[in-house]
Amino acid sequence: MIKEKVNTGLTFEDFRTEVLNDYRIAIISRECSLLGRKEVLTGKAKFGIFGDGKEVPQLAMAKSFKNGDFRSGYYRDQTFMMAIGELTVQQFFAGLYAHTDINQEPMSAGRQMGGHFATHSLNEDGSWKNLTEQKNSSSDISPTAGQMPRLLGLAQASKIYRNVPGIENASNFSINGNEIAWGTIGNASTSEGLFFETINAAGVLQVPMVMSVWDDEYGISVHAKHQTTKENISEILKGYQREEGTNGFEILKVKGWDYVDLIATYEKAAEIAREKHIPVLIHVDQLTQPQGHSSSGSHERYKNAARLAWEKDFDCIRQMKLWMIAINIATPEEIEAIDLEAKKEVFEGKKAAWNAFIEPIVEEQNELVAILERVAVSSNRKEEILRNVSNLKGIKSPLKKEILVIARKTLRLVINEEDKLELSRWITNYISKTQEKFSSNLYSNSDLNVFSVKEVLPVYSENNKEDIDGRMILRDNFDAIFSKYPEALIFGEDAGNIGDVNQGLEGMQEKYGELRVADVGIREASILGQGIGMALRGLRPIAEIQYLDYLLYAIQIMSDDLATLQYRTVGKQKAPLIIRTRGHRLEGIWHSGSPMGMIINAIRGIHVLVPRNMTQAAGFYNSLLECDEPALVIECLNGYRLKEKMPLNYGEFKTPIGVIETLKTGNDITLVSYGSTLRLVEQAAKELLEVGIDCEVIDIQSLLPLDVNQDIIKSVAKTNRLLVIDEDLPGGASAYILQQILEQQDAYKYLDSKPQTLTAKEHRPAYGTDGDYFSKPSAEDIFEKVYAMMNEANPSKYPSLY
Secondary structure, eight states: OOOOOSOOOOOHHHHHHHHHHHHHHHHHHHHHHHHHHHHHHTTSSSOOOOOTTOHHHHHHHHHHOOTTOEEEOOTTOHHHHHHTTOOOHHHHHHHHHTOOOTTTSTTTTTSSOTTOOOOOOBOTTSOBOOGGGSOEEOOOOSSTTTHHHHHHHHHHHHHHHHHOOOOTTGGGTOSTTOOOEEEEEETGGGGSHHHHHHHHHHHHHTOOEEEEEEOOSEETTEEGGGTSGGGOHHHHTGGGBOOTTOOOBEEEEEETTOHHHHHHHHHHHHHHHHHHOOOEEEEEESOOOTTOSSTTOOGGGTSOHHHHHHHHHTOHHHHHHHHHHHTTSOOHHHHHHHHHHHHHHHHHHHHHHHHHHHHHHHHHHHHHHHHHHHHHHTOTTHHHHHHHHHHHHTOSSOOHHHHHHHHHHHHHHTTTOGGGHHHHHHHHHHHHHHHHHHHTTSSOOSTTSGGGOOOBOOOBOSSOOOOEEHHHHHHHHHHHHHHHOTTEEEEETTOSTTOSTTSTTTTHHHHHOTTTEEEOOSOHHHHHHHHHHHHHTTOEEEEEOSSGGGGGGTHHHIIIIITTHHHHTTTSOOOOOEEEEEESSOSSTTTOOOOHHHHHHHOTTSEEEOOSSHHHHHHHHHHHTTSSSOEEEEEETTOTTSEEOOBSOTTTOBOOTTOOEEEEOOSSEEEEEOTTHHHHHHHHHHHHHTTTOOEEEEEOOEEESOOTTOOHHHHHHHHOOEEEEOSSOTTSHHHHHHHIIIIISOGGGGOSSOOEEEOOOSSOOOSHHHHHHTTSOOHHHHHHHHHHHHHHHOTTTSOOOO
């Protein structure tokens, strides 16, 4: 393990010891890669992607990586994780085998393939550890360049902690903003837009970020000439090089096999970023990939003989060996002894990991064998059951799936027999205890989850008869939030100077400063990344996406990173980011979308809240700031100028999450909707009363979660009819709402008519008032849909309109 330097005056013997220890880590990492590939090819592991060829530069990076720093990296950083003491050989192989025990496989308990690393930021109860006392790695994801946006936020957190006073418990997350966010990426992935978006944003923001590009000239089989202009990422980024009086990057280039120069380069980069908060890009070139991209193919298919020979000569570990011998750090015999010891250590670690993984499963296998043999004794299907027993015994390295498949198929054989009870109970218990290992922690299990917040109603003055614009309620509530929570900040396009496009943040930047209420560029994905990274470091960011339609630019980051974070770390990391946007009912294709079905299906793991007015929205913000979970809040775009009563208790009233509100009681039909459409539903309900139809109107308020108290079924049990109204496309959010009501609440039992939905048309809304009217549900559409349902039930009382 690389220790932080406290004395730069090393003796030669100290230097020699440190170099030999570095070499030992590198060779252990290489042996893990080599043996790991064999484990995949022999079938013990499913897939392998390894860090061979990148060992020496990762050692150099680890030397400059201090407590409190964060990594946001690439799935080849195993040597780095070993060097900072956060990955053992046994843990490496536990990840390869997908061990579901977090104590054996602390990166993700088998939920991610090997090569995806993380450290634990949280205690068992979900509270924060002191992150300044440990080396930190944010949890990796596979999507190429997907680690970049989060990296920006991790770096920006240091800037906030250095410059914003009064943040409670700041010392648990930062020591005067001296922490660096270290990013790593493969050269081919620098072609992704997320890379360039983040690089540009970091240059503008001037945050302490050190970005390493591991350059081995290929992206799987595709050479750099097809990936990068001039085949050189640092060359084409020269325009970002900082100059006197400008912002930008410090750009450094170093050969990936030069141990001494790598250490010097990383020390220089760390000094610049840590002290001056200037981002640094390190282009590490002339790297190799000895085993090719992954265990799914061979690089001999696409590299010519000359390239393969060069890679053999300039393998970073080979070059380190030659250097050590040349300057008398070690003799060839001493190096060979280290190599042999490393092979032994890796083999023993692999063996221990395999035994820890397979032995509990073998116990389950034997347990089932005994049960099946007992069931077979008195069964009419004895021979078939014993055949299953024989098949089960014949599996040398069983998977849980293989055990359970045989158990469930055997249960079918004894479906009419009395002795099936022991087997059926075993299967039920086995599924229950095993499913949890694969499905837990999508949402927070801590005492600060969204269900911990109790409703607090807005308080109104009896004497105040004048209503105010909804945007003023948001503004004054944000004022209360920023005063109450020094760690809260908001940023987005036009969010700062002009107070957002709808004036919901009017005057906030002037009052709280440009760091806490900030304008940013048009770059939605990295806006989300800023929020994720800062939330990972204990801040309470609100990332603003100007319009709901623009959320699509960021949906990949929300889906692959934020939504899966608690799940893929089994509750060991959290990022309670609030995403603020506005949508629905504006006119025109690009500003009026309501792609709710897409959103709710892409971001399970993030709560989706759809307030009908600004008081409800403000209450959601107040609730979320007491929680430790991420959420998306969609304000009604046409509601900012509508009048609402002025609350007295800004910052204190709380809208409950997952709880519906009944806006009008009725007996004939239940109408379920949310957001801006509710105003049309309420209007139609009034008009339907004139023809004798009494509607119950329900505001679901949140899509994820939806009606946790299962109150909608109570309404359907009374009215016996159900219509879901939504401005998403047919089969979008309305289909989800209907599924929840019919399947989760079993409301079908109470229906006298077919449950129906009323949605927007399949196309995007056309421009103008007429475009809105003929594209999305209108009050007349709702009236006539309800009337038609009642006509079907009682045509004599409600004769057909048409």
